Amino acid sequence: MTHRLLLVLCCLLLVPAFRLNAAEPTEKWGELIFADDFERTESQELKDEPGNEWTTSSDKTAGGNKQVDLRDGYLFIYTHETANHATSVRHEFQFQNGTLGLKFRLDHERDSLKLNFTDLGCKTVHAGHLFDAVVSPKGVLLEDRKTGVMDLKIRAARAEGKLTKAQQQMLASRKKFFPMPIETGVWHELLVHVDRDVLQATVDGQPMAEFSAPGFAHPTKTMIRLLVPYTASVDELRIWRRQ
Ligand SMILES: [Ca+2]
Numbered sequence: 001m002t003h004r005l006l007l008v009l010c011c012l013l014l015v016p017a018f019r020l021n022a023a024e025p026t027e028k029w030g031e032l033i034f035a036d037d038f039e040r041t042e043s044q045e046l047k048d049e050p051g052n053e054w055t056t057s058s059d060k061t062a063g064g065n066k067q068v069d070l071r072d073g074y075l076f077i078y079t080h081e082t083a084n085h086a087t088s089v090r091h092e093f094q095f096q097n098g099t100l101g102l103k104f105r106l107d108h109e110r111d112s113l114k115l116n117f118t119d120l121g122c123k124t125v126h127a128g129h130l131f132d133a134v135v136s137p138k139g140v141l142l143e144d145r146k147t148g149v150m151d152l153k154i155r156a157a158r159a160e161g162k163l164t165k166a167q168q169q170m171l172a173s174r175k176k177f178f179p180m181p182i183e184t185g186v187w188h189e190l191l192v193h194v195d196r197d198v199l200q201a202t203v204d205g206q207p208m209a210e211f212s213a214p215g216f217a218h219p220t221k222t223m224i225r226l227l228v229p230y231t232a233s234v235d236e237l238r239i240w241r242r243q
């Protein structure tokens with residue numbers, strides 16, 4: 001029994017802490033409300049089984065084919081050749097202001113990883129879309145979709161090709177791309193800070209994107225969706241709540 005206890009203690013000590021290149025104390029990001037290091041395996045390798053209350057879109061968008069694979073202590077996400085939509089990997093949480101951190105790896109130039117902040121209870125938008133932070137080998141995109149392309153009235157006008165000039169200008173003001181090469185094939189650390197109407201992203205400790213838009217201030221962010229159109233790997237996901 002004592003040996004087992006020692007083994008457990010040793011394992012706990014060996015679990016790597018969330019390390020950041022920037023020597024910032026994480027305390028100022030608020031209360032840590034969720035952490036996942038993906039140090040587990042499925043009971044089978046035919047279907048998605050990410051565990052820890054993650055859900056995936058594979059039954060709905062890919063005929064139930066496996067698209068989310070726990071491997072070597074991280075989560076590999078890919079979109080099956082028969083899928084009709086980017087794979088979505090979802091977890092509930094709740095904050096108004098807070099920080100989401102994770103490690104990610106993109107293996108190909110076409111790869112990207114979208115962090116889609118969601119509130120399925122928000123009825124003015126399509127499918128709960130509030131805003132996105134998207135990383136790709138070319139840089140980071142920040143986009144308010146709540147008051148932009150996912151607003152139901154804007155979405156309908158867009159589908160009918162009836163956007164006014166003013167609406168087009170408004171949509172252009174809801175997103176910003178921050179170019180910066182992000183090396184493929186290696187792990188990076190991403191932090192996304194949400195504070196009122198400001199969204200900020202750092203990669204490997206470098207503040208590289210900051211943008212303000214009204215949708216970021218939505219009071220209840222209640223779900224994160226990781227959206228992957230090709231492939232992406234994630235690990236050491238953390239969520240801190242400030243408010
Ligand atoms: Ca891990």
Ligand SMILES: [Ca+2]
Nearest residue numbers: 042069070071
């Ligand atoms: Ca696996």
